[in-house]
Amino acid sequence: xxxxxxxxxxxxxxxxxxxxxxxxxxxxxxxxxxxxxxxxxxxxxxxxxxxxxxxxxxxxxxxxxxxxxxxxxxxxxxxxxxxxxxxxxxxxxxxxxxxxxxxxxxxxxxxxxxxxxxxxxxxxxxxxxxxxxxxxxxxxxxxxxxxxxxxxxxxxxxxxxxxxxxxxxxxxxxxxxxxxxxxxxxxxxxxxxxxxxxxxxxxxxxxxxxxxxxxxxxxxxxxxxxxxxxxxxxxxxxxxxxxxx
Ligand SMILES: [Zn+2]
Ligand SMILES: [Zn+2]
Numbered sequence: 001x002x003x004x005x006x007x008x009x010x011x012x013x014x015x016x017x018x019x020x021x022x023x024x025x026x027x028x029x030x031x032x033x034x035x036x037x038x039x040x041x042x043x044x045x046x047x048x049x050x051x052x053x054x055x056x057x058x059x060x061x062x063x064x065x066x067x068x069x070x071x072x073x074x075x076x077x078x079x080x081x082x083x084x085x086x087x088x089x090x091x092x093x094x095x096x097x098x099x100x101x102x103x104x105x106x107x108x109x110x111x112x113x114x115x116x117x118x119x120x121x122x123x124x125x126x127x128x129x130x131x132x133x134x135x136x137x138x139x140x141x142x143x144x145x146x147x148x149x150x151x152x153x154x155x156x157x158x159x160x161x162x163x164x165x166x167x168x169x170x171x172x173x174x175x176x177x178x179x180x181x182x183x184x185x186x187x188x189x190x191x192x193x194x195x196x197x198x199x200x201x202x203x204x205x206x207x208x209x210x211x212x213x214x215x216x217x218x219x220x221x222x223x224x225x226x227x228x229x230x231x232x233x234x235x236x237x238x239x240x241x242x243x244x245x
Contacts, residue, residue: 021037021038021040021041022036022037022096022099022105022107022108023037023038023041023092023095023096023099024038024040024041024092024095026038026040036107036108036110036111037092037096037108037111040092041092041096042092044091044092044093045086045087045091045092045093045096045115046087046088047086047087047115047118048085048086048087048088048119048243050067051066051067051068052067053067053068053069053070053073054067054068054069054082055069055070055073055078055082055083056070056072056073056078056082056083056215056218057082057083057084057085057215057243058070058072058073058243058245059088059243072218076218076222078218078222078225079222079225079226079228079229079236080210080221080222080225080236080237080238081127081235081236081237082123082127082237082238083215083218083221083237083238083239083240083243084119084120084122084123084237084238084239084240085119085215085239085240085241085242085243086112086115086116086118086119086240086241086242087115087241087242087243088242088243088244088245089214089216089242089243089244089245090245093115093241093242094242096108096111096112097213097214097241097242100112100149100213101145101149101213102145104146104147106152109152109153109156110156112153112156112213112241113153113156113157113160115241116153116156116157116239116241117157117160117161119239120157120161120209120239123209123237123239127207127209127235127237128207129163129207129208129209129237130164130206130207130208130234131163131164131165131166131169131202131203131206131207131208131209132154132157132158132163132164132165132166132208132209132210132211132239133154133165133166133167133169133170133203133208133209133210133211133228134148134150134151134153134154134165134167134210134211134212135150135170135210135211135212135220135221135224136148136150136170136171136172136195137150137172138172138173138174138175138176139172140175141172141175149213150211150212150213151167153211153212153213153241154167154211157211163209166199166202166203168198168199168202169197169198169199169202169203169228170195170196170197170198170203170210170224170227170228170231171195171196171197171198172194172195172196173193173194173195173196174193174194174195176190176191176194177190184217184219187217187219188219188223191219191220191223192223194223195223195224195227196227196231197227197228197230197231197232200231200232203228203231203232203233204232204233205232205233205234206233206234207234207235207237208228208233208234208235208236208237209236209237209238209239210224210225210228210236210237210238210239211238211239211240212238212239212240212241213240213241213242214240214241214242214243214244215238215240215242215243215244216244218238221238221240224236225238
Protein backbone atom coordinates (compact mmCIF):
# COMPACT_ATOMS: atom_id res chain seq x y z
CA UNK A 1 0.00 0.00 0.00
CA UNK A 2 1.28 3.41 -0.92
CA UNK A 3 4.21 1.94 -2.79
CA UNK A 4 4.60 2.93 -6.41
CA UNK A 5 7.22 2.34 -9.08
CA UNK A 6 9.16 5.18 -10.64
CA UNK A 7 7.84 6.38 -13.97
CA UNK A 8 10.54 4.88 -16.27
CA UNK A 9 10.41 1.60 -14.43
CA UNK A 10 6.63 1.50 -14.69
CA UNK A 11 6.92 2.25 -18.42
CA UNK A 12 9.33 -0.66 -18.76
CA UNK A 13 7.05 -2.95 -16.71
CA UNK A 14 4.04 -2.02 -18.83
CA UNK A 15 6.06 -2.90 -21.92
CA UNK A 16 6.66 -6.46 -20.74
CA UNK A 17 3.41 -6.94 -18.86
CA UNK A 18 0.83 -4.72 -20.52
CA UNK A 19 -1.77 -3.85 -17.88
CA UNK A 20 -5.05 -5.69 -18.24
CA UNK A 21 -8.33 -4.63 -16.77
CA UNK A 22 -8.99 -6.78 -13.67
CA UNK A 23 -12.68 -6.93 -14.59
CA UNK A 24 -12.85 -7.73 -18.32
CA UNK A 25 -9.18 -8.71 -18.88
CA UNK A 26 -8.91 -6.33 -21.85
CA UNK A 27 -5.43 -4.83 -22.15
CA UNK A 28 -5.26 -1.11 -21.70
CA UNK A 29 -2.41 1.29 -21.20
CA UNK A 30 -1.27 4.85 -21.45
CA UNK A 31 -4.51 6.00 -19.85
CA UNK A 32 -2.91 7.47 -16.77
CA UNK A 33 -1.29 5.76 -13.86
CA UNK A 34 -4.25 5.90 -11.55
CA UNK A 35 -6.66 4.04 -13.74
CA UNK A 36 -7.23 0.57 -12.34
CA UNK A 37 -10.09 -0.60 -14.52
CA UNK A 38 -10.49 0.06 -18.24
CA UNK A 39 -12.58 3.01 -19.46
CA UNK A 40 -15.27 0.65 -20.83
CA UNK A 41 -15.80 -1.00 -17.44
CA UNK A 42 -15.72 2.39 -15.77
CA UNK A 43 -18.49 3.58 -18.09
CA UNK A 44 -20.48 0.39 -17.52
CA UNK A 45 -20.88 1.17 -13.80
CA UNK A 46 -23.88 3.47 -13.61
CA UNK A 47 -24.31 5.25 -10.26
CA UNK A 48 -27.71 5.11 -8.57
CA UNK A 49 -29.40 8.48 -8.97
CA UNK A 50 -32.64 9.95 -7.67
CA UNK A 51 -35.49 9.30 -7.65
CA UNK A 52 -35.06 6.49 -5.13
CA UNK A 53 -36.75 5.30 -1.97
CA UNK A 54 -35.72 7.83 0.72
CA UNK A 55 -35.35 4.99 3.21
CA UNK A 56 -33.68 1.98 1.58
CA UNK A 57 -32.38 3.74 -1.53
CA UNK A 58 -34.19 1.49 -4.02
CA UNK A 59 -33.87 3.33 -7.34
CA UNK A 60 -36.96 3.85 -9.49
CA UNK A 61 -36.34 3.08 -13.16
CA UNK A 62 -38.31 6.01 -14.49
CA UNK A 63 -39.73 9.29 -13.38
CA UNK A 64 -38.28 12.33 -11.79
CA UNK A 65 -38.94 14.48 -8.78
CA UNK A 66 -39.29 13.18 -5.24
CA UNK A 67 -38.78 9.55 -4.38
CA UNK A 68 -41.45 7.83 -2.32
CA UNK A 69 -41.24 4.92 0.13
CA UNK A 70 -41.01 1.60 -1.68
CA UNK A 71 -43.19 -1.46 -1.01
CA UNK A 72 -40.79 -3.26 1.37
CA UNK A 73 -40.15 -0.07 3.37
CA UNK A 74 -43.88 0.38 3.95
CA UNK A 75 -44.07 -3.17 5.32
CA UNK A 76 -40.75 -3.97 6.96
CA UNK A 77 -39.54 -3.01 10.38
CA UNK A 78 -36.15 -1.54 9.64
CA UNK A 79 -33.79 -0.83 12.49
CA UNK A 80 -31.57 1.40 10.33
CA UNK A 81 -32.39 4.98 9.36
CA UNK A 82 -31.35 4.89 5.72
CA UNK A 83 -29.43 2.81 3.22
CA UNK A 84 -27.34 4.45 0.52
CA UNK A 85 -25.52 2.65 -2.26
CA UNK A 86 -23.31 3.42 -5.27
CA UNK A 87 -24.75 1.44 -8.17
CA UNK A 88 -26.75 -1.61 -9.14
CA UNK A 89 -25.25 -5.05 -8.57
CA UNK A 90 -24.92 -6.03 -12.22
CA UNK A 91 -22.45 -6.21 -15.11
CA UNK A 92 -18.99 -4.78 -14.55
CA UNK A 93 -19.60 -3.86 -10.91
CA UNK A 94 -20.86 -7.34 -10.04
CA UNK A 95 -17.77 -8.80 -11.71
CA UNK A 96 -15.53 -6.34 -9.85
CA UNK A 97 -17.05 -7.27 -6.48
CA UNK A 98 -16.62 -10.98 -7.26
CA UNK A 99 -12.98 -10.53 -8.19
CA UNK A 100 -12.38 -8.47 -5.07
CA UNK A 101 -14.19 -10.80 -2.69
CA UNK A 102 -13.38 -14.24 -4.09
CA UNK A 103 -10.28 -13.48 -6.16
CA UNK A 104 -8.54 -11.15 -3.72
CA UNK A 105 -7.94 -8.44 -6.35
CA UNK A 106 -7.26 -5.82 -3.69
CA UNK A 107 -6.39 -2.78 -5.87
CA UNK A 108 -10.09 -2.72 -6.75
CA UNK A 109 -10.70 -1.26 -3.29
CA UNK A 110 -9.66 2.11 -4.78
CA UNK A 111 -12.38 1.83 -7.42
CA UNK A 112 -14.92 1.09 -4.67
CA UNK A 113 -13.55 3.99 -2.62
CA UNK A 114 -14.19 6.35 -5.56
CA UNK A 115 -17.70 4.97 -5.92
CA UNK A 116 -18.50 5.11 -2.20
CA UNK A 117 -17.44 8.69 -1.59
CA UNK A 118 -20.43 10.46 -3.25
CA UNK A 119 -23.14 8.45 -1.42
CA UNK A 120 -21.20 8.83 1.83
CA UNK A 121 -21.08 12.61 1.29
CA UNK A 122 -24.84 12.66 0.64
CA UNK A 123 -25.41 10.60 3.74
CA UNK A 124 -23.27 12.88 5.91
CA UNK A 125 -25.44 15.89 4.96
CA UNK A 126 -28.35 14.68 7.10
CA UNK A 127 -26.61 12.12 9.22
CA UNK A 128 -23.48 13.23 11.09
CA UNK A 129 -21.43 10.05 11.22
CA UNK A 130 -19.48 9.25 14.38
CA UNK A 131 -18.05 5.89 13.49
CA UNK A 132 -18.03 3.28 10.73
CA UNK A 133 -18.47 -0.43 11.43
CA UNK A 134 -17.95 -3.19 8.84
CA UNK A 135 -20.49 -6.01 8.57
CA UNK A 136 -18.50 -8.80 10.25
CA UNK A 137 -17.79 -12.30 8.95
CA UNK A 138 -17.98 -15.39 11.09
CA UNK A 139 -14.49 -16.55 12.10
CA UNK A 140 -14.85 -19.70 9.99
CA UNK A 141 -15.67 -17.68 6.87
CA UNK A 142 -12.90 -15.22 7.68
CA UNK A 143 -10.33 -18.03 7.87
CA UNK A 144 -11.56 -19.45 4.59
CA UNK A 145 -11.37 -16.15 2.75
CA UNK A 146 -8.48 -14.64 4.64
CA UNK A 147 -10.00 -11.17 4.82
CA UNK A 148 -13.27 -9.36 5.40
CA UNK A 149 -14.15 -7.36 2.29
CA UNK A 150 -16.32 -4.97 4.32
CA UNK A 151 -13.39 -4.13 6.59
CA UNK A 152 -11.18 -3.33 3.57
CA UNK A 153 -13.89 -0.94 2.31
CA UNK A 154 -14.17 0.74 5.71
CA UNK A 155 -10.39 1.19 5.96
CA UNK A 156 -10.27 2.76 2.49
CA UNK A 157 -13.11 5.16 3.38
CA UNK A 158 -11.55 6.05 6.71
CA UNK A 159 -8.23 6.81 4.98
CA UNK A 160 -10.02 9.15 2.58
CA UNK A 161 -12.43 10.90 4.95
CA UNK A 162 -10.84 10.68 8.38
CA UNK A 163 -14.02 9.12 9.81
CA UNK A 164 -12.93 6.62 12.47
CA UNK A 165 -13.94 2.96 12.38
CA UNK A 166 -14.34 0.18 14.92
CA UNK A 167 -13.53 -3.17 13.42
CA UNK A 168 -14.19 -5.17 16.56
CA UNK A 169 -17.37 -3.49 17.79
CA UNK A 170 -19.62 -6.06 16.14
CA UNK A 171 -18.94 -9.78 15.63
CA UNK A 172 -20.74 -12.58 13.88
CA UNK A 173 -21.12 -15.39 16.37
CA UNK A 174 -23.31 -17.75 14.38
CA UNK A 175 -22.13 -19.27 11.11
CA UNK A 176 -25.25 -18.89 8.98
CA UNK A 177 -25.69 -20.77 5.69
CA UNK A 178 -25.50 -18.84 2.43
CA UNK A 179 -28.65 -16.73 2.46
CA UNK A 180 -29.45 -16.74 -1.24
CA UNK A 181 -30.84 -20.27 -1.18
CA UNK A 182 -33.23 -19.49 1.66
CA UNK A 183 -36.74 -18.14 1.75
CA UNK A 184 -37.34 -14.81 3.41
CA UNK A 185 -38.77 -16.26 6.61
CA UNK A 186 -36.02 -18.84 7.03
CA UNK A 187 -33.47 -16.14 6.31
CA UNK A 188 -34.73 -14.01 9.15
CA UNK A 189 -34.93 -16.95 11.54
CA UNK A 190 -31.39 -17.95 10.63
CA UNK A 191 -30.01 -14.52 11.29
CA UNK A 192 -31.64 -14.21 14.70
CA UNK A 193 -28.86 -13.88 17.25
CA UNK A 194 -26.16 -14.20 14.59
CA UNK A 195 -24.39 -10.98 15.64
CA UNK A 196 -23.12 -9.65 18.95
CA UNK A 197 -21.76 -6.32 20.13
CA UNK A 198 -18.27 -6.95 21.49
CA UNK A 199 -17.36 -3.42 22.47
CA UNK A 200 -20.25 -1.34 23.81
CA UNK A 201 -18.05 1.68 24.60
CA UNK A 202 -17.04 1.95 20.93
CA UNK A 203 -20.61 2.57 19.75
CA UNK A 204 -22.41 3.92 22.83
CA UNK A 205 -24.84 6.68 21.79
CA UNK A 206 -23.05 7.06 18.44
CA UNK A 207 -24.32 7.52 14.91
CA UNK A 208 -22.97 4.40 13.26
CA UNK A 209 -22.54 3.76 9.54
CA UNK A 210 -22.56 0.06 8.85
CA UNK A 211 -20.66 -0.79 5.66
CA UNK A 212 -21.01 -3.83 3.39
CA UNK A 213 -20.28 -4.75 -0.23
CA UNK A 214 -23.75 -5.76 -1.42
CA UNK A 215 -27.27 -5.02 -0.22
CA UNK A 216 -29.66 -7.80 -1.25
CA UNK A 217 -32.83 -7.97 0.86
CA UNK A 218 -31.60 -5.91 3.76
CA UNK A 219 -32.05 -8.85 6.14
CA UNK A 220 -28.39 -9.03 7.19
CA UNK A 221 -27.84 -5.32 7.71
CA UNK A 222 -31.18 -5.10 9.51
CA UNK A 223 -30.16 -7.76 12.00
CA UNK A 224 -26.79 -6.03 12.46
CA UNK A 225 -28.62 -2.73 13.06
CA UNK A 226 -30.95 -4.33 15.59
CA UNK A 227 -27.95 -5.77 17.44
CA UNK A 228 -26.07 -2.46 17.38
CA UNK A 229 -29.06 -0.53 18.79
CA UNK A 230 -29.57 -3.15 21.46
CA UNK A 231 -25.87 -2.82 22.27
CA UNK A 232 -26.21 0.92 22.84
CA UNK A 233 -25.66 2.59 19.45
CA UNK A 234 -27.59 5.87 19.00
CA UNK A 235 -28.64 5.16 15.43
CA UNK A 236 -27.51 3.18 12.40
CA UNK A 237 -27.29 3.96 8.68
CA UNK A 238 -26.16 1.57 5.95
CA UNK A 239 -23.69 2.16 3.13
CA UNK A 240 -22.98 -0.41 0.43
CA UNK A 241 -21.13 -0.56 -2.88
CA UNK A 242 -23.94 -2.22 -4.81
CA UNK A 243 -27.58 -3.01 -4.55
CA UNK A 244 -29.16 -6.15 -5.95
CA UNK A 245 -32.62 -5.71 -7.46
ZN1 LIG B 1 -12.55 -3.63 -18.32
ZN1 LIG C 1 -37.40 1.39 0.38
